[in-house]
Amino acid sequence: MLNKVLASIRRVDVIVEVLDSREPDLTRSKEIERYAVKNGRQVIIVLNKIDLIPREVADRWKDYLSKEFPTVYVSTKMRQGTRLLRDSIKEALKGEGNVAFVGYPKTGKSSIVNVLKGRKSASVSSQPMSTGFTKGIQLIKIDSKIYALDTPGIIPPHGNxxxxxxxxxxxxxxxxxxxxxxxxxxxxxxxxxxxxxxxxxxxxxxxxxxxxxxxxxxxxxxxxxxxxxxxxxxxxxxxxxxxxxxxxxxxxxx
Ligand SMILES: Nc1nc2c(ncn2[C@@H]2O[C@H](COP(=O)(O)OP(=O)(O)O)[C@@H](O)[C@H]2O)c(=O)[nH]1
Ligand SMILES: [Mg+2]
Structure with missing residues (x-):
């Protein structure tokens, strides 16, 4: 299953790593981040579910994580921060390209893609790929020239x-x-x-x-x-x- 995540990273220019803002350290995968960096992919960290924690705590995590990667916090439930996230993805992609959302199960990857795609999208498979896509992979339009892989990169849970x-x-x-x-x-x-x-x-x-x-x-x-x-x-x-x-x-x- 991890191989699938690594394959999806190779297919895109920008990786959005979705963390649960209540346990950012435990829901972060440094292995995935290292793999992305080693392969020249940009990483954006998203702290999701910030409606569940105090704002000062979200700010502290943002400051802490920003030392390594651009970090945005959002609440998909409250529709907070999603415009900033879209702008950060756009900026990283210089306006066009493909992005993959990765993270452990339940961090909110699907919720984020749903918010970003809004009403504008049917998924498109015909989009020509700049990064060597094999045919048959579905993409979801999340901005005029930005597409997300439709299958989120689910990191298999491990640990105690x-x-x-x-x-x-x-x-x-x-x-x-x-x-x-x-x-x-x-x-x-x-x-x-x-x-x-x-x-x-x-x-x-x-x-x-x-x-x-x-x-x-x-x-x-x-x-x-x-x-x-x-x-x-x-x-x-x-x-x-x-x-x-x-x-x-x-x-x-x-
Ligand atoms: N409170 C809160 N719950 C959220 C938020 N985003 C997602 N969830 C909940 O988290 C759970 C997992 O979300 P989902 O998008 O399916 O996660 P995925 O497994 O990463 O695709 C669901 O019960 C969502 O309703 C959020 O911003 N705030
Ligand atoms: Mg999901």
């Missing part, structure tokens, strides 16, 4: 169980969704002590108790042992982190 969960592994494929869910819950609780209760109508004292009570509250009972289905509660927490129902933030290194 928490990193895998944050990097968008399907929770159903995690060996055990409970440990990463517990870390997410604790971070959410530290940043916004009331958020879990208002979101789920369940008290938070500690993570295990919370998963238990969430499962009971929703009537999720494990068929085998008739106990509250903690796995299902944990998967729900991970999914809700990705869809933005619950949130926290991290800070860049000093």
């Amino acid at each position: 169980p928490f990193e895998k969960a944050i990097r968008g592994s399907n929770p159903d494929n995690l060996e055990n969704p409970i440990p990463p869910a517990l870390i997410i819950l604790e971070k959410v609780f530290q940043v916004s002590p009331a958020l879990l209760e208002t979101t789920y109508k369940v008290n938070y004292l500690n993570g295990m108790q919370f998963l238990q009570d969430l499962a009971k509250h929703r009537g999720w009972i494990n068929k085998e042992d008739k106990e509250p289905d903690l796995d299902l509660a944990a998967k729900t927490v991970i999914k809700d982190y990705h869809n933005g129902k619950i949130t926290y933030y991290t800070l860049p290194p000093e």
